Amino acid sequence: xxxxxxxxxxxxxxxxxxxxxDKIIGGSATYAAWSASHFTQPIQQISIIGxxxxxxxxxxxxxxxxxxxGVEVVKDxxxxxxxxxxxxxxxxRDTLVTDLNVLAKFNPKVPDSYQGCxxxxxxxxxxxxQKQIIEQLKTRPKLIIMDTMNFWMxxxxxxxxxTMKLVDVLMVNDxxxxxxxxxxxxxxxxxxxxxxxxxxxxxxxxxxxALLFHEHHVFFAPALPLEEVFDPTGAGDTFAGGFIGHLARxxxxxxxxxxxxxxxxxxMASFVVEKFGTTRLxxxxxxxxxxxxxxxxxxxxxxxxxx
Amino acid sequence: xxxxxxxxxxxxxxxxxxxxxDKIIGGSATYAAWSASHFTQPIQQISIIGxxxxxxxxxxxxxxxxxxxGVEVVKDxxxxxxxxxxxxxxxxRDTLVTDLNVLAKFNPKVPDSYQGCxxxxxxxxxxxxQKQIIEQLKTRPKLIIMDTMNFWMxxxxxxxxxTMKLVDVLMVNDxxxxxxxxxxxxxxxxxxxxxxxxxxxxxxxxxxxALLFHEHHVFFAPALPLEEVFDPTGAGDTFAGGFIGHLARxxxxxxxxxxxxxxxxxxMASFVVEKFGTTRLxxxxxxxxxxxxxxxxxxxxxxxxxx
Numbered sequence: 285x286x287x288x289x290x291x292x293x294x295x296x297x298x299x300x301x302x303x304x305x306d307k308i309i310g311g312s313a314t315y316a317a318w319s320a321s322h323f324t325q326p327i328q329q330i331s332i333i334g335x336x337x338x339x340x341x342x343x344x345x346x347x348x349x350x351x352x353x354g355v356e357v358v359k360d361x362x363x364x365x366x367x368x369x370x371x372x373x374x375x376x377r378d379t380l381v382t383d384l385n386v387l388a389k390f391n392p393k394v395p396d397s398y399q400g401c402x403x404x405x406x407x408x409x410x411x412x413x414q415k416q417i418i419e420q421l422k423t424r425p426k427l428i429i430m431d432t433m434n435f436w437m438x439x440x441x442x443x444x445x446x447t448m449k450l451v452d453v454l455m456v457n458d459x460x461x462x463x464x465x466x467x468x469x470x471x472x473x474x475x476x477x478x479x480x481x482x483x484x485x486x487x488x489x490x491x492x493x494a495l496l497f498h499e500h501h502v503f504f505a506p507a508l509p510l511e512e513v514f515d516p517t518g519a520g521d522t523f524a525g526g527f528i529g530h531l532a533r534x535x536x537x538x539x540x541x542x543x544x545x546x547x548x549x550x551x552m553a554s555f556v557v558e559k560f561g562t563t564r565l566x567x568x569x570x571x572x573x574x575x576x577x578x579x580x581x582x583x584x585x586x587x588x589x590x591x
Numbered sequence: 592x593x594x595x596x597x598x599x600x601x602x603x604x605x606x607x608x609x610x611x612x613d614k615i616i617g618g619s620a621t622y623a624a625w626s627a628s629h630f631t632q633p634i635q636q637i638s639i640i641g642x643x644x645x646x647x648x649x650x651x652x653x654x655x656x657x658x659x660x661g662v663e664v665v666k667d668x669x670x671x672x673x674x675x676x677x678x679x680x681x682x683x684r685d686t687l688v689t690d691l692n693v694l695a696k697f698n699p700k701v702p703d704s705y706q707g708c709x710x711x712x713x714x715x716x717x718x719x720x721q722k723q724i725i726e727q728l729k730t731r732p733k734l735i736i737m738d739t740m741n742f743w744m745x746x747x748x749x750x751x752x753x754t755m756k757l758v759d760v761l762m763v764n765d766x767x768x769x770x771x772x773x774x775x776x777x778x779x780x781x782x783x784x785x786x787x788x789x790x791x792x793x794x795x796x797x798x799x800x801a802l803l804f805h806e807h808h809v810f811f812a813p814a815l816p817l818e819e820v821f822d823p824t825g826a827g828d829t830f831a832g833g834f835i836g837h838l839a840r841x842x843x844x845x846x847x848x849x850x851x852x853x854x855x856x857x858x859m860a861s862f863v864v865e866k867f868g869t870t871r872l873x874x875x876x877x878x879x880x881x882x883x884x885x886x887x888x889x890x891x892x893x894x895x896x897x898x
Contacts, residue, residue: 372775373775468679468680469817469818469819469820470816471816471817471818472818472819489799492796492799492800493799493800493813495816501889502816502890503889503890503891503893504813504816504890504891505893506800506811506813506891509777509778509802509809509811510776510778511776511778511779512776512779513776540894543892543893543894544893544894544895547893547895577895578895580895581895582808582810583809583810583811584810584811584813584891585850586810586812586850586851586854587847587850587851588851588854588884588885588887588888
């Protein structure tokens with residue numbers, strides 16, 4: 285079997301300048317799985333949920349080819365809950381509530397049925413848990429991708445650095461790349477971070493697009509200029525899901541194919557921000573995705589005819 | 592004759608985290624002319640300078656095909672002087688000194704020898720003066736481009752709006768687009784600004800690239816990720832010079848050709864920030880420009896093979 289996605293499956297309550305939600309489904313692995321499922325199935329999920337996680341959501345994911353063998357259900361406890369409020373620029377947010385709940389005792393176990401996976405997406409999670417998952421795999425996957433965040437740089441930097449040594453692709457945002465490297469220039473940041481382990485680095489810049497670094501190569505994927513960003517929650521996870529989904533589908537991990545994958549990730553992210561939560565990821569079809577990919581082609585395609 | 596460039600020719604004193612300069616040559620029309628001269632000559636300059644503006648600089652520009660018929664020299668007075676200090680992020684700066692000097696009495700006159708020009712680049716200048724230049728042209732140029740800044744939105748908004756009605760392409764940065772339109776979304780900003788007159792809008796986002804809007808089309812030119820931005824002064828003017836220089840050379844004002852022009856502007860801007868002032872614009876040759884343009888192709892070129 286091919287793609288394993290690990291991360292949180294959770295509830296979010298979100299407030300943006302455009303409105304607010306009650307508890308809705310969220311979590312890094314939820315967004316990544318919905319996004320990746322448009323490109324490859326089955327997907328083998330690793331996570332932990334409480335008895336309050338709705339059956340309909342589990343069934344909807346299973347219908348999208350998402351296996352739950354690796355999802356631990358703690359019946360008498362609650363799922364991880366996060367609540368946040370976005371500022372007007374939609375790039376900054378305040379965390380209002382973080383209830384770890386079941387996540388506090390997460391001790392991920394890779395089921396036998398997941399052994400032999402070719403692609404591993406480690407969504408944002410405590411770095412020691414990400415490492416634990418890698419170490420349980422008897423055969424090293426063809427490609428391991430790791431997402432992380434500033435929070436772990438603040439409280440678990442040593443663990444983060446240990447885990448980074450084991451992965452192929454690291455994903456961080458621009459502020460995190462600067463924090464991790466101590467360099468302001470993103471080019472210098474990338475060079476330093478790639479010396480820490482990952483052969484590939486993706487720096488996400490939100491509405492300003494994303495950069496992919498490898499050795500001395502760099503590729504830039506723009507973000508689609510949108511009339512409105514309704515809810516940016518999960519945009520990074522959705523991006524990651526589209527990226528790994530395309531790689532797992534094509535089984536081609538060349539730098540050239542990663543360029544296509546990063547555009548696909550950007551396209552998926554451009555959908556998810558249009559409505560609250562995972563709503564758009566459940567609605568869209570292949571034709572809509574193709575149309576959006578063509579918008580990316582139009583956005584950056586140019587001729588150099590200069591002599 | 593083909594290209595007229597209007598704007599300031601001045602002295603700057605610049606302080607960045609990497610060093611500081613004494614008075615060096617600057618000004619919007621100076622940067623734009625140096626940049627454009629790599630693509631098209633002659634260039635017909637409109638500006639005002641004091642007796643202190645160095646002869647060697649005038650001669651160097653003349654050797655690059657820059658005509659001075661429209662540059663007023665006020666022998667007993669000083670040239671415009673600006674001094675500023677950049678913050679660590681190189682996107683924000685404090686103005687330390689602004690001595691208008693000769694600029695206070697600038698009353699631009701278009702010489703007869705400039706009549707019939709096909710392309711007009713109005714560098715950043717008081718909007719009423721930009722308008723005065725347009726109105727002196729007996730035949731409307733094929734394309735009029737206007738650069739402006741937040742300062743004029745604060746103190747001369749009505750004049751700015753009047754001038755905007757007369758131009759084809761407006762250039763502003765992202766903060767200025769938001770200020771001018773009252774919209775946070777750049778897509779919505781662009782729609783509103785294009786309703787004010789310009790058929791084309793370029794929104795410059797510094798290290799995050801630039802967007803070109805026209806009707807419902809949008810094109811995105813990335814900025815080249817650089818190891819170091821040494822001095823961002825004049826990057827916008829250099830961008831404008833490369834843009835108009837390419838259009839004037841090819842005499843093709845289609846949206847498709849503007850895409851190429853904006854990439855060329857971005858390439859020129861990526862050179863100018865490598866050293867203080869106009870230094871790099873004087874050093875570089877066609878081969879180096881071509882090499883850099885190819886870096887832009889590599890930076891954004893991708894294949895979509897999805898089915």
